[in-house]
Amino acid sequence: MNMDAGKTLEGVGKVGFVGAGNMAQAIGGALLRTGLLKASNIYVSSPSNTNKGPWIQFGTHTTTENGCVVENSDVIFLAMKPIYLDAALMDIKNTLKQPVSNKLFVSLLAGVPLKVLEEKIHRIVPDARVIRVMPNTPVLVGAGCSVFSCGTTATKKDAEVVKMMLSTGGICQEISESLIDAAGGLSGCGPAYVYLIIEALSDGAVKMGVPRAMATQFASQTVLGAAKMVLETGKHPGQLKDEVCSPGGTTICGIHALEKGGVRSTLMEAVEAATKRAAELGKNK
Structure with a gap:
C-alpha cells in the first residue's frame, strides 16, 4: 500500500x-x-x-x-x-x-x-x-x-x-x-462511564434547582474542560484537583462526598470488570 x-x-x-x-x-x-x-x-x-x-x-x-x-x-x-x-x-x-x-x-x-x-x-x-x-x-x-x-x-x-x-x-x-483488553476497558468502554457521570452531575444540579438542559450543558462542558486541563497542562490529575480545593471550601466538601460514596474504587472496578469480560469473550472464541 x-x-x-x-x-x-x-x-x-x-x-x-x-x-x-x-x-x-x-x-x-x-x-x-x-x-x-x-x-x-x-x-x-x-x-x-x-x-x-x-x-x-x-x-x-x-x-x-x-x-x-x-x-x-x-x-x-x-x-x-x-x-x-x-x-x-x-x-x-x-x-x-x-x-x-x-x-x-x-x-x-x-x-x-x-x-x-x-x-x-x-x-x-x-x-x-x-x-x-x-x-x-x-x-x-x-x-x-x-x-x-x-x-x-x-x-x-x-x-x-x-x-x-x-x-x-x-x-x-x-x-x-x-x-489491549485493559486499554479497551478504559478507553473503549470509558465514554459510557463518563456519560453516566455527566448525567449524574446534571441530576445533582437539577436537584438543586438548575433547569435540565442547562445542567446537562454545564456538566458536559465541565468534564470537557477538566479533561483538557489534564492533557494540555501535563499536570497530574491529583495536583489539579488539589488546586481547586480551597481549605474549608465548597469543592473539598464535594470531594469528601465522592470519597464516601466510593467513586474512585467504583471506577477502578468498572475498568477491571470490562477488561475481564473482554478476556472471557476471547476465550469463548
Whole structure:
C-alpha cells in the first residue's frame, strides 16, 4: 500500500466495513469528515437495513453480502459483535464470487485475540494480514482514543495506514496485545462511564434547582474542560484537583462526598470488570 504525498487514502484504495453499527459509523464518519476518503470508496455490509440509513446518507456502497465488501475493498474492518464473527466469516466465504488476496483485515471485536482472528480469516483469505483495534465512539467527533496491535504478517505500512485512519478521529497508538483488553476497558468502554457521570452531575444540579438542559450543558462542558486541563497542562490529575480545593471550601466538601460514596474504587472496578469480560469473550472464541 502506497500513501500519497498528502494525508489521503486515495492511493491506498478502498475501505470496507463488515457491520454497519455505531463504531463502524464513527470511523467511517471520521474518514469522510476529514476528507481522507471519498464515499464512493467505502463499501458497507449489513444483514438488515437497521443500520444502513447513515451510510446511505453518506453516499457509500451498501450491501447485504459480506463477500462483496471483501472483494471490493483493500482494507476491511470487521465491525460486528464478537458472537457474530463466525457467521460473518461464513457469509464472506459463501458470497465471494472469486478468490481474493492481498487484503488487510482490521478487527474491532472486543476480546478476540489476533491468533484466533488470523486462524479463522486465513481459512478464507490465506495471505490476509490482520490488525486488532480498540477504538471508541468519540472518534466520530474527532476526540477518540484508539489503540491497535499488529498480527504476525501485518506490515509496517499496514500499521501506518491504520494509525492514519484512526488518527482522523483523535489519538491513536500501537500497543502490545497483552494490554489491549485493559486499554479497551478504559478507553473503549470509558465514554459510557463518563456519560453516566455527566448525567449524574446534571441530576445533582437539577436537584438543586438548575433547569435540565442547562445542567446537562454545564456538566458536559465541565468534564470537557477538566479533561483538557489534564492533557494540555501535563499536570497530574491529583495536583489539579488539589488546586481547586480551597481549605474549608465548597469543592473539598464535594470531594469528601465522592470519597464516601466510593467513586474512585467504583471506577477502578468498572475498568477491571470490562477488561475481564473482554478476556472471557476471547476465550469463548
